[in-house]
Amino acid sequence: MSTSPVQELVVSGFGVTSAIGQGAASFTSALLEGAARFRVMERPGRQHQANGQTTAHLGAEIASLAVPEGVTPQLWRSATFSGQAALVTVHEAWNAARLQAVPGHRIGLVVGGTNVQQRDLVLMQDAYRERVPFLRAAYGSTFMDTDLVGLCTQQFAIHGMSFTVGGASASGLLAVIQAAEAVLSRKVDVCIAVGALMDVSYWECQGLRAMGAMGTDRFAREPERACRPFDRESDGFIFGEACGAVVVESAEHARRRGVTPRGILSGWAMQLDASRGPLSSIERESQVIGAALRHADLAPERVDYVNPHGSGSRQGDAIELGALKACGLTHARVNTTKSITGHGLSSAGAVGLIATLVQLEQGRLHPSLNLVDPIDSSFRWVGATAEAQSLQNALVLAYGFGGINTAVAVRRSATES
Incomplete structure (x- = not known):
């Protein structure tokens, strides 16, 4: 990093x-x-x-x-x-x-x-x-x-x-x-x-x-x-x-050039899990989240929203929530972009970032489809309908086969504040 x-x-x-x-x-x-x-x-x-x-x-x-x-x-x-x-x-x-x-x-x-x-x-x-x-x-x-x-x-x-x-x-x-x-x-x-x-x-x-x-x-x-x-x-x-x-x-x-920014990239990180398999670990995902927040000089409690990887894998989803909990992010709002768009694989992280920028601009959180019985109810899930929410700082996560973990922190542009 x-x-x-x-x-x-x-x-x-x-x-x-x-x-x-x-x-x-x-x-x-x-x-x-x-x-x-x-x-x-x-x-x-x-x-x-x-x-x-x-x-x-x-x-x-x-x-x-x-x-x-x-x-x-x-x-x-x-x-x-x-x-x-x-x-x-x-x-x-x-x-x-x-x-x-x-x-x-x-x-x-x-x-x-x-x-x-x-x-x-x-x-x-x-x-x-x-x-x-x-x-x-x-x-x-x-x-x-x-x-x-x-x-x-x-x-x-x-x-x-x-x-x-x-x-x-x-x-x-x-x-x-x-x-x-x-x-x-x-x-x-x-x-x-x-x-x-x-x-x-x-x-x-x-x-x-x-x-x-x-x-x-x-x-x-x-x-x-x-x-x-x-x-x-x-x-x-x-x-x-x-x-x-x-x-x-x-x-x-x-x-x-007279271009108004759509958002600010405040920090990012990449962390390897040293694993060939499809799943990462709570430890490594926690490390990449923590590294991105430190890079952004952003305390966990200041994160308003997390756009998770959230693919729908039972084990992968559980690991991701474990990492978010370990990083003190249960207070942040969370929804599921892939429940609407599907999983684009190579495009997923970029689409997740764009979805996050859209929500920062709009001051609205998109719904989570089919989230009827969350595997962990301690998180502040967005439900089946969009919700108005003032957002300043957000975290976008994407994980890939081979133990590749990435996190990007973004902030609403000052022109929108």
Whole structure:
């Protein structure tokens, strides 16, 4: 973790594309209304047919993607679904932060997520299995995560720096941390962090279900009840397509362009659990929370709201609440973003941060769906409807397979106080 910032870092703009809403305005409205979109997933490559039977999975899928004005048609046509989502989302963040006025060599891009185009690759492999010599040349680049780097840097003429970071479901928040570090080190003046859309195929869905991480068919007839983080009836996470992009820069740099910050990044931390498995530990999650709060010079009692990882994993949810309790955060308000959006995997941390910024701005906490019987009732849960709440300081958490723990503290912008 870095030392305390010598300059105030802000989020000057963001973009979000999800199953509940495309663009910040529709996302905000759906989030506060708790308008989830869970059903049996129908996108090609997410079902498997064998012996006359179809294996399907529940999730939330984006209805459609429209080509943003100004995006190169050739780039759009050659992009995978993950790539198109990245172009749409970065386009919104770019315009929101007015980055047209910033020289390209002073802008950076960090893409959070690995193996994010699996469904597209499976479809192509299936299509060319019997005619491998005729495989489309595009496969040579789209199987690499840097394909999203190339798409976005070419479209937006970004020349400063760019790379991908992999942290499983912590990837989106890890990208934000890396973007903040890049700006603090003055490698660039502005850095865009993208939580990429992880386009899972039936292989990933089945593998995650087999290991007990992804939800079963228990709520197949009632998909709206399936996603229930921190509830005693939860049996795993429910996938939700999403992509989030956050623009990070210094407050002064944004101010010079006349951009009003959407929130302040006050502190962050990353802590490894030294474990290959899917679960972290109370000890390590407590350490990353404590480190982020110290970095932000923020006492636990000053945290108004926590946006938890809250995937719906029974063991993972219990560990997370144990860590929050150990850090003295039972007084903070808590809700469950994934109960509305689904679990975006690589995009989850970025979407959680955007959901937090929205709630800080609006002074409203979004509802927690299906939280009927919390596994720990000592927390100040937000119920089934949105609640008005004055918020100043918040904590966003994201944890990934392989023991990767991340935490980011954010503060409401002074212009909103």
